Amino acid sequence: MIEGLFIVLEGVDGAGTTTHTRLLADALRARGLPITTTREPSDGPVGVMIRQILSGRLVVPGISGPRPSSWSTMALLFAADRLDHVEATITPNLMDGVTVISDRYVHSSVAYQSVTGGGDADTIAWVRAINQHARRPDLTIVLDVEPAEAERRRAARSVTREIYDDAELQAQLGAFYRAIDEHFPDERLVHVDATRPVEDVARDVAHHVAVLRGEA
Ligand code: TMP
Numbered sequence: 046m047i048e049g050l051f052i053v054l055e056g057v058d059g060a061g062t063t064t065h066t067r068l069l070a071d072a073l074r075a076r077g078l079p080i081t082t083t084r085e086p087s088d089g090p091v092g093v094m095i096r097q098i099l100s101g102r103l104v105v106p107g108i109s110g111p112r113p114s115s116w117s118t119m120a121l122l123f124a125a126d127r128l129d130h131v132e133a134t135i136t137p138n139l140m141d142g143v144t145v146i147s148d149r150y151v152h153s154s155v156a157y158q159s160v161t162g163g164g165d166a167d168t169i170a171w172v173r174a175i176n177q178h179a180r181r182p183d184l185t186i187v188l189d190v191e192p193a194e195a196e197r198r199r200a201a202r203s204v205t206r207e208i209y210d211d212a213e214l215q216a217q218l219g220a221f222y223r224a225i226d227e228h229f230p231d232e233r234l235v236h237v238d239a240t241r242p243v244e245d246v247a248r249d250v251a252h253h254v255a256v257l258r259g260e261a
Contacts, residue, residue: 049079049144051135051180052254055152055225056188057218058209059195059202061239061246065188066148068247069254073144081138084148089133091126098122099207113208120158124175127151131180151176152185155228156221157209164221169228184257185232186250188239189223192216233257 052069054062063084070082086092086099097103098119104111114122127150138145155172162168190198196212209215226234237249255261 046140046142049139049142050183050254050257051139052144052146052257053150053152053182053185054146054148054188054250055150055156055185056190056222056239057192057195057215058207059198059215060188060190060222061198061243062148062188064243065186065239065247065250066146068243069250070146072247072251073254079141079143080146081134081143082146082148083130083134085127085130085150085153086123087126087130087134089126089129091122091129095119095122095126099209100205101208116158116161120154120162120172120175123154123158124179127154127176127179135180147182150182150185151179152187152222152225152229156218156225160214160217160221161209164217173228181232183233184253185229185234186253187222187225187234187236188246189236190219190239192219194240195219 054066054069056062066082066084070080073080086095094103098114101113105114135145135147154176155169158172159169162172192212192215195215199210223236235253237246237253239246252261
C-alpha cells in the first residue's frame with residue numbers, strides 16, 4: 046500500500062485555511078483520490094479542551110480574576126493535542142493510503158505560541174523542541190494575507206472573540222508567517238498570496254499540490 050500524502054494549510058486567523066482545506070479536498074476528491082480533512086486544535090480530548098480555553102469557557106482562576114492559560118501552558122496543550130492527533134487520525138489514514146489535509150499544524154504553534162511567548166530565540170527553540178516528534182508534512186502551504194484584509198474577514202465571520210483575536214498580535218503573526226521558512230529548513234513549504242480572490246488562491250494551492258504529486 047502506498048502511503049497517502051500529508052498536506053498542511055497554515056496562516057493567521059482570516060487567511061482562509063479552513064476554506065482552502067475544503068476547496069482543495071473537493072478538488073482532489075473530484076479526481077477520485079481518497080482524501081480526509083482534519084484540523085488543529087483537533088476534535089480529540091485535548092483539542093476540545095483547547096477550544097474551551099480559546100473561547101473563554103475554560104479559565105485560570107488568577108489572583109485578579111479569571112484569565113486564559115499562559116502561552117507556555119498553551120504550547121504544551123497544543124503539542125499534546127498534536128501528538129494525539131497524529132497517533133489517532135493522521136498516521137492511520139496515511140497508512141491506509143488516504144491523503145490527509147490538515148487545517149493548521151506545528152507551524153501554528155511555532156507562530157502563535159512563540160509570538161505570545163515574547164518571540165525570542167529561546168522561546169522559539171523550546172516550542173520547536175516540544176513538537177519535534179510530530180510527523181513532518183509532505184507539503185505545507187502558508188496563506189499570506191494583508192493584515193487589514195485578514196481583520197476584515199475575521200470581523201465578518203465571528204460574533205464571539207477568541208483569545209488571539211487582537212489586531213496587533215495578528216499583524217505580528219502575519220510578519221512571522223511570512224518568514225516562517227527559516228524555522229523549518231528541512232521542510233517543503235510554499236507561500237501563496239491569499240489577499241487575492243478565493244478562486245485565484247485555490248488555483249495556486251492546487252498547483253502546488255500538483256507539483257508535489259509530480260503532475261505539474
Ligand atoms: P481556528 O479553528 O480558527 O483555526 O482556531 C484555532 C486558533 O488556535 C487560532 O487562533 C490559531 C490557534 N492555534 C495556536 O495558537 N497554536 C496551535 O498550535 C494551533 C494548531 C492553533
